[in-house]
Amino acid sequence: MRYQSSEREPRNNQFTEGNSSNYCNTIFEVFTHGLGPEETDEVVSTLRFFSPKKVEVKTLEEIPQSFFNLIRHQYDGLSITKWVNSLRTMRDSVVLGVMNVDAYVEPLNFIFGIALPELNTATVYVIRLRIGVPKKEFLVRVRKEVVHELGHVFGLRHCRSKFCVMCFSNSLADVDKKDFRMCNTHYTELRNRLPCVSEELLLRT
Numbered sequence: 001m002r003y004q005s006s007e008r009e010p011r012n013n014q015f016t017e018g019n020s021s022n023y024c025n026t027i028f029e030v031f032t033h034g035l036g037p038e039e040t041d042e043v044v045s046t047l048r049f050f051s052p053k054k055v056e057v058k059t060l061e062e063i064p065q066s067f068f069n070l071i072r073h074q075y076d077g078l079s080i081t082k083w084v085n086s087l088r089t090m091r092d093s094v095v096l097g098v099m100n101v102d103a104y105v106e107p108l109n110f111i112f113g114i115a116l117p118e119l120n121t122a123t124v125y126v127i128r129l130r131i132g133v134p135k136k137e138f139l140v141r142v143r144k145e146v147v148h149e150l151g152h153v154f155g156l157r158h159c160r161s162k163f164c165v166m167c168f169s170n171s172l173a174d175v176d177k178k179d180f181r182m183c184n185t186h187y188t189e190l191r192n193r194l195p196c197v198s199e200e201l202l203l204r205t
């Protein structure tokens with residue numbers, strides 16, 4: 001299971017208001033932990049769908065041990081996400097953390113990721129995505145989870161279609177079933193907020 005904080009109404013932010021010169025000026029600040037170079041490349045290449053102005057990648061040497069729950073042997077995803085947000089160097093950037101650890105948010109037993117749209121921040125936890133598949137398929141799963149969480153950051157909610165990337169994933173089987181692209185409804189919604197989003201994110205059925 002996983003938790004999203006984004007079930008609330010999308011807030012007004014720089015993606016939904018202001019003049020059009022603000023659109024498509026997205027700067028991503030990416031913080032990785034425990035990813036190989038090829039894996040980091042996959043994350044960065046996924047961000048291209050959002051047509052960013054700039055992508056900055058930083059490697060985190062460690063995650064504070066205070067976020068590690070010694071009873072659960074998992075990290076506290078909410079605390080990590082707030083912490084990663086605090087590492088931002090730009091006020092209006094979108095912050096994405098991608099970490100090779102296992103995380104939870106109460107009351108769920110684990111999460112693949114979490115988005116805090118009010119902070120313009122999301123985190124993805126990839127360690128479970130490695131289970132049972134070779135590298136290539138693992139990277140596809142990473143792509144899906146990154147698009148999903150960023151979709152939340154840009155105000156999208158969950159989808160009923162099992163194939164839309166915005167479908168809630170309860171398991172790896174759910175992740176594998178969905179596409180990294182989104183249904184027409186979600187794509188249109190995203191495009192309204194982010195006019196420069198790539199058509200490659202549209203799932204044509």
Ligand SMILES: [Zn+2]
Nearest residue numbers: 004148158168
């Ligand atoms: Zn979600």
Ligand SMILES: [Zn+2]
Nearest residue numbers: 159164183186
């Ligand atoms: Zn959808």
